[in-house]
Amino acid sequence: MKIKKFIKSVTNYLGLGDYKIEGKKRSLKDLIKKLNERKSDIKKKLKESSAKKEKKELEEEFEIVSLEIKKGKEILYKLYPKKK
Amino acid sequence: MLKNILLPTILAVLAYGFWISPDFKEIAAGVAIFLFGMLSLEEGFKSFSGGTLERILQKSTDKLYKSIAFGVITTTFMQSSSLVSVLTISFLGAGLIGLSQGIGIVFGANIGTTTGAWLVAGFGLKVNIASYAMPMLVFGVILIFQKSKSLKGMGYILAGLGFLFLGIHYMKDGFEAFKSAIDLSSYAVGGLKGLFIFTGIGIFATVVMQSSHATLVLIITALAAGQISYENALALAIGANVGTTITAIIGAMSSNIVGKQLAGAHLIFNVVTGLIAIIFMHQIMSSVDFFSNIVGIANDDYSLKLAVFHTIFNVIGVVVMVPFIDKLVTFLESVLKTDVSKSVAGFDSARYLNDSVLELPATSMAAIVRETKHLYDNAFEIITHGLNIKRTNIISSMSLDEVIKDSYSQSAINIDEFYNNKIKGIYGQIIDFATKAQSQMAPGDIEILYRLKLANRDLVEAVKDTKHLQKNLVKYANSTNEHIKEEYNTLRRGLAELLRNINIIATTDEDDVILLLLAKAKVHTEKYDILANGTLDKLIRQGLVTNEMATSLMNDSAYAYDISKNLIAMAEITFASVARASNNLNEEMSMSPDDIQSILHTKDNA
Incomplete structure (x- = not known):
């Protein structure tokens, strides 16, 4: 039992606890970052755009990206253990 | 012949050797x-x-x-x-x-x-x-x-x-x-x-x-x-x-x-x-x-x-x-090449499925993924031609309006023939191979394999629906009634956009692009519901189309809806989920029907 505890503490210390979850967190953070960049890009284009059709498309993209960011953040939040 | 003689000879020589020498x-x-x-x-x-x-x-x-x-x-x-x-x-x-x-x-x-x-x-x-x-x-x-x-x-x-x-x-x-x-060394030469x-x-x-x-x-x-x-x-x-x-x-x-x-x-x-x-x-x-x-x-x-x-x-x-x-x-590629003469002209069969890849579950899976992409390429060709659109235009940067103007052919193509030559055989081979491959796979892999089978089925369904859609598409694309012509061109434009987006999804490595395009495709698919969005009512009420036209349009928009749904489901599995299976991220981030409805609702209110 003591050995198991020791191994767990060492893997936790080295950040090897669960490499799959760690990998997922990293990918998710990268994705949210990219989506945020895209969101501000769309926002900028929306201000500049005057054509109705283009504006409509940008608004739709804005909605989608905002929703994706929200979903991503929710998934990311669930990946962190709750502090007691 | 040689094989039949060789084994008994070897066995006989060995048996004789055992009889005369225990050391042998x-x-x-x-x-x-x-x-x-x-x-x-x-x-x-x-x-x-x-x-x-x-x-x-x-x-x-x-x-x-x-x-x-x-x-x-x-x-x-x-x-x-x-x-x-x-x-x-x-x-x-x-x-x-x-x-x-x-x-x-x-x-x-x-x-x-x-x-x-x-x-x-x-x-x-x-x-x-x-x-x-x-x-x-x-x-x-x-x-x-x-x-x-x-x-x-x-x-x-x-x-x-x-x-x-x-x-x-x-x-x-x-x-x-x-x-x-x-002393064997006495036999040295x-x-x-x-x-x-x-x-x-x-x-x-x-x-x-x-x-x-x-x-x-x-x-x-x-x-x-x-x-x-x-x-x-x-x-x-x-x-x-x-x-x-x-x-x-x-x-x-x-x-x-x-x-x-x-x-x-x-x-x-x-x-x-x-x-x-x-x-x-x-x-x-x-x-x-x-x-x-x-x-x-x-x-x-x-x-x-x-x-x-x-x-x-x-x-x-x-x-x-x-x-x-x-x-x-x-040299090897010129000497050992696929025997084209054996295959019927225009007939295509599986490229990656063979017994040698069954050696490992990972190679079996990779082969099925690649074969699914091969089937998608063929389905892409049939669907674009069925919509009377040129494949090269879809993957170009040409505007969608120009894409649908530049027709592939003046008459309908024989989708049945294309289906029999380029889809049916490969689909059958994939299903047969998947059944063989799954016997040595872990439960997690069998689940992925099942989803790939679904993706293949979706592709086949999309091709079949294109066949039904094509009949009226050709008829009304040349109609003198501008309203019905425009409605059918709207269907063509929508499907052309979807095919273009799937092509981008298939070739990009950017997760955010894949998510955005899949979500957009799902939102746009909903617009095919011409009953719900009032398009059909408007056309009939204003007497812009005949009853026959209205029925055809209603049926065909349902086919377009099904084609879109099937292609999106296939793309989600083949290009977004299985291809990036390391952390199931794309799957979890995928837009649910509720998400789509919320976006549509926001759009309506805007």
Whole structure:
């Protein structure tokens, strides 16, 4: 039992606890970052755009990206253990 | 015919040998135990190939020197060039690596396999190897009975090594005892004649045993017991090197054309290397003496000198052949090519599904993914042409309005014929292959396989729906009623946009782009519901279309909706989920029907 505890503490210390979850967190953070960049890009284009059709498309993209960011953040939040 | 005669002859010769000499029986039993050990070892390594080997293979074979190094290292580690060759053919068959990479691995495996001779000559003959074999066998067999896949694999490897050691021990003892009864060295043949005779014997022995490793161990033990001369042993080693290509040739028989090309490369490489060794035999022997003196190998330690010889001539072979790899690839691709004459014009069949890729679950999966993409390419062609759109326009940057204006043909295409030639056969082959492949897959992989089958079904459904849609599409695209014409062009524009987006999804690595395009596609699909969005009501109320037109439009917008749904579902599985299965991120981030409704609701309110 003591050995198991020791191994767990060492893997936790080295950040090897669960490499799959760690990998997922990293990918998710990268994705949210990219989506945020895209969101501000769309926002900028929306201000500049005057054509109705283009504006409509940008608004739709804005909605989608905002929703994706929200979903991503929710998934990311669930990946962190709750502090007691 | 030859096969029918060969096996009984071999069995009869062996039985006669056992009857007249118990020592021969011991040697033959040693070879049999050794070969069984090889099988067990291969089984063990295969159980560890559920991802690690594949990942290393894909990442470490992008350059020729890396492919060669990979061949050297894996063969040294697994002690079986045959296993490495068969796995390489399997990876080639699945399209995971290219022919030049495969050739690099085979070249490296030829160098790696020489470490076996070093181990046997340097360690196997110098210590009581059987004393190591027994505990290995006991621990190995206990582990084989465990449920855990890794423990089982470890068990097979340990038992395999145990059998290898035991086999070497029996061969060694057999030759020692054989020496007192018959002196085989009296049959030694010198000169060029001996060189050719013993090279031939080496080829024959390896073809029969299908393991150059086993032949080499037999040669080394016989050499150590003084039963064969050093010169004849060198010739036998050359023969073993040529004969070992039989395993790759047999493996390639069930593979696709690339697997056959690799087996061809293996044969050419080993024959050329063998010829170089025969032609420059004296020079290589001198270099063996020179090298042996440097590393301190005794002049009369012929078994170790044989190991040096084996390494030197294989390294020379690689050095000589490496500059010609590109030419070798060109030559093989021109000599061994798909027999086009056999296939009916326009008929397409599976490219990646063959028995050789069934060797590993990972290669089976990769082959099915690639075949699904192949089916998608064909479906893409049929759907675009069915919509009377040119494929090149879809993947270009041309505006969608221009894309639908530039028609593919003036008349409807025969989708049934296209379906029978380019979809039905491949789809059947994928389903049949998936059934075979899943028998050796883990539950997680079977789940992925199931989803891939669904993706294939979605593609087939999309093609079938296109057939139904095409009838009225052609009719109303040329109608004098501008309203119905415009409605059908709207359907075409929507599907063209979807196909363009799926093409981007299939070719991009950016996760955010994939998510955005899939979400957009899902939102846009909802607009086909012309009943819900009031389009149909408006057209009928204002008398812009006839009742017949309205019914057709209602039915066809339902087909367009189904085509979109099926294509999106297929793209989600094939290009977003399975292709990036490392963390299921795209799957979790995928837009649910509620999300779509919320976006549509926001749009309506805007």
